Amino acid sequence: MIEQIVALLPENSEYYFYRTNAGAEIDFIFMDKNRQPVAVEIKYTLSPSVSKGFWNAYEDLSCTRGYIIYPGSETYPIGKNVTAMPLDKLKTIVMA
Secondary structure, eight states: OHHHHHHHSOTTOOEEEEEOTTOOEEEEEEEOTTSOEEEEEEOOSSSOOOOHHHHHHHHHTTOSEEEEEESSSOOEEEETTEEEEEGGGTHHHHHO
């Protein structure tokens, strides 16, 4: 899935994996057109949630939006400008 996201990003985009020694982690971070970090978490469950470590990393990086990509069919808010969305909507995260 990360390769699919990278393929949608403009050429020469910056993207990262983020993890601290304390366990804060985000699967994929990319810089949007305004050079703001966007958090992407990948889940394989139909009822995705994120851990405290995700929220700590989200705050550490000053993310203003994030997405949880999962195999379901609904798009819905998780909190703090983080949205759960199905894989088939993946393209919308790089267009926002």
